[in-house]
Amino acid sequence: MLDKMITSHTSQVIKVGIAQLDVVKMPDTIRTSGLGSCVGVVLYDETKNIAGLVHIMLPDSSLARTETINAAKFANTGIKALIDMLKLAGVQPFRLKAKIAGGAQMFKFSSDNDSMRIGPRNVEAVKRELVKNSIPLIAEDTGGNSGRTIEFNPGTCLLSIRTVNQGVNEI
């Protein structure tokens, strides 16, 4: 359902917490703060100016040792849940494109503890999931060892990324 009215309300920034997801429509923007090894996945439809963001922590829901799972926490279930949410907002999945950021390694350790490599594993899992859903990855800012705060504007389809040392960068 297309909203033909040009909304005149001032734009809002919708905040997404860790292991959460949400969807916005122009002129609102969507933002998540302090991504470390987590990955922020933005899926958007540039024809409808609608975008969704999920802040994922872990690569795969098979890692869960709980009975009920929070879908937004994992790459595989989180991306699926976000696609479903975007469908409800009137988006056709074949129009979706993706931009992603995060997956850093905040601390360097010699330890071979698997959780230390979680950033790169999250990024790999997100990419696998995008391929599986035939969603093209348009841009990414991943890896490294800096925290990131990201904000996506569904009007311009630009993802702005802020780090402590490099300021703001748009992809």
Added chain:
Amino acid sequence: MSEIQKITSLHLDVLKEIGNIGAAHAATALSSLLSRKIDMRVPKVEMVSFNDMMELAGGAETVVVGIYLRIEGDSEGSMFFILPIEQADRFIRRLIGDDLFSFSNTKLSELGVSAMQELGNILSGSYLSALSDFTGMKIFPTVPGLSVDMFGAIISTGLIEISEVSDQVIVINTSIFEEGFDNRNEVHGHFFLLPDPDSFTNIFKALGVG
């Protein structure tokens, strides 16, 4: 695994005592290192959501100096020592005698960084050896890592292990502050001990409250 759900108020008191003993030793070590009076607050043991965890040190985007290490052995978990930039600057300036040193500089002096790393080493070492003496558990800290970055990015490193089991985290939070530095009693540093969910049983057993 629903270990986390089975925790009673007696258990919480035991965890508080761990925070108390650990942080008291660390504060003493810090105090003698800097020849300044360092005080601590009564520890708080809280069960919080990941997002509430972000608020314990001023929000996910607040830039802090963070020391992080993993604890291995009879009890496993993550430990953080978090300082606001200005407080870390004050500590390190005094330690290395360089009044220009600041963690907000993009190019950090090597001396300052290794002083901070050493400070983290000493403080977490005294926290954890007190914990080990108190519980009789053998625990081995990894070499601490240092990061100057957004609090959310730093602390989420310690939530990964827990997030496989739960959407909430039990955090033993002890704050320290430098006495006489300002009258507003502003909190200047935090020790966060985040035991892995499977470790609670061992901690309680070691302290006879299984």
